[in-house]
Amino acid sequence: MGDQWLEDNRADEALRAYDHAIALQPGYVDAHLSRTNALLRLQRAAEALANCERTVAIAPTLGLAHYNHGAVLEGLGRAEEAERSYRLAAQYEPDSAYTHFALGYLLLHQNKRQDAMACMNRVLELEPQNAQALINRGQAYMEMQQDELAFADFNQALRINPHLAEPRAQVSILLRKHKRHKEALQQLQAAWRANSQMPGLLTDMMSVMTDMCEWNSLDEGLRRIDTAVAQAQPGVSPFKVLGLRDSPELQLQAARNEVVVSASGQLPIGPCSVRAGTPGKIRVGYYSADFRHHATSILMAQLFELHDHERFEWFAFDFGPLQEDAMRERVRKTFDHFIDVRGHSDRQVAKLSRELGIDIAVDLKGFTGDNRFGIFAFRCAPVQVSWLGYPGTTGADFMDYVIADKVVLPPELQPYFSEKAVYMPHSYQCNDAHRRIADRVFTRVEQGLPETGFVFCCFNNNYKILGSVTNLCW
Incomplete structure (x- = not known):
């Protein structure tokens, strides 16, 4: 009767039935397994976890018992423990596609992409028509900059099920990256027709249109x-709102909404004490995916070279794509410690930062692409600072300061920033004084411009310009 009541959404009655069955037969594994489901329906996660632990004790080699344990731990934000349970489940039931899928999904969101891909490969061996496994593997390829393989997986998922919205949205990201904007918009419009409630679609469409x-x-x-x-609907990227709307109230709310979603369950790893009075250098860490030929490093390279190494110890935490180029080599030489954390989870990076005694952590990403904002939700350092990559507010209580200037953050708009502003005297944006001005002179004819008349120029990407701006300026 318990299973029938649970199916009928009568979880209280189902729980009583399972308790009665267990009282009669304490080792009744199926009743213990179902009891976990009833407790989760009743939103009693702590009790569900305790029940899982009892089930594992009763049936230590049952894969489903470990799988349920992992699922509850994952729901509680305890990803590392969940991974261990899922791995045990896969060990005891190696042909369970749903176990490998759950483990792979968890690993993907812990930035352990190679391991995640291995799990999805196993799922596809067991279930070749599993479109969601193809989507997840495609996402891993995309995050590893293997665009052709990502395209192949997303397109295969669409061949299996042409009505899916998610692979079309992912394909649009790749198309936009390769400047194929019209095709990207077509994919997003098709995704919208398939599922207009999919988080993020609306802002993605607006961004491509701009x-x-x-x-x-x-x-x-x-x-x-x-x-x-x-309404705090999910999937509205604060970064895209920054380019679409000028309202500081709206930008702050969008950031706060994102923090609720992206940092949920990521509580600080215990107290994070300041090393006040401790002898030695102050340890400063920069966290970025852009220590390579990228706008961030192009701007910051000379600043890194000018750092004071007498009083400070400098750390770079690199979670970007492996891209060996001259800029990466130039930047790497400027740091005392250049640490590759691509395969680390956010929690692991925060824990490592604490072990290394980082005093000041500087996030160079904010809500831009490839960010790892969750690292800061775990409180990786006593002082956490937002700078450069994202010139808006993060809306996060755990970010203490933002480095700004009075143009990017006018003093009267400080109430719309959750961080305390540290103002630079002229511009918050550093630059490299060694960059050479090009010798080439561009002509009007080359650019398709008239021979006479004043020419307005803008070096921003198109998405930063709206019709309302052109109406005023052009």
Whole structure:
């Protein structure tokens, strides 16, 4: 009767039935397994975890018992423990596709992409038509900059099920990366027709339209974004809101909404004490995916070279793609410690930072692509600072300061930043004074411009310019 009541959403009665069965037969494994499900339905996660532990004690070689244990731990944000349980489940039931899938999904979101891909490969051996496994493997390929393999997996998922929205949204990211904006928009529109409730689709469509300067079609979408932010709907990227809306209230709310989603369950790893009075150098860590030929390093390279090594010890925590180039080599030489944390989870990076005694942690990503904002939710250092990559507020209580100037953050707008502002005297954006000005002179004819008349120029990406701006300036 317990299973029938659970199926009928009568979890209280189901729980009583399972308790009665267990009282009659304490080693009744199926009743223990189902009791966990009933407790989860009743949102009694702590009791569900205790029940899982009893089930594992009764049936230590039963894969499903370890799988349930892992699922509850994952739901509680205890990813490392969940991984151990899922691995035990896979050990005892090596042909369980759903176990390998769950483990792979967890690993993917812990930035352990190679291990995640191995899990998805196993799922696809067992279930070749598993479209979601292809999507997850494609995401891992995409994050590892293996775009052709990612394209192949997303397209194969669509051949299996043409009505899926997620692979189309992922394909659009790749197309946009390769400047194929029209095709990217077509994929997003098809995804919208398949599932208009999919988080992130609306802001993605608006962003691609601004890439293409399709301003006349934006108004309705922008109103929907305003509503989505006000209602704390998931998937509205603060970074994209920054380019689409000028309202500081809206930008702060979008950031706070994102923190609730991205940092949920990521509590600080115990107290994070300041090393006040401790002899030795102050230890400063920079956290970025962009220690390579990227705008961030192009701007910061000389600043890194000018760092004071007498009073400070400098750490770089690199979680970007493995891209060996001249800029990466130049930047690497400037740090006392250059640490590859690509295969580490956010919690592991935060724990490592604490072990290394980082005093000040500087996030150079914010909510931009390839960010690892969760590292800071775990409180990786006593002082946490946002700078450069994201010139808006993070909306996070665990970010203490933002480095700014009075243009990017006018003093009267400080109430819309959760961080305390540290103002640079001129510009928050450092630059490399060694960059050589090009010798080439560009002509009007080359650029398709008229021979006479004043020419307005803007070096920003198109998405930073809206029709309202051109109406005022052009």
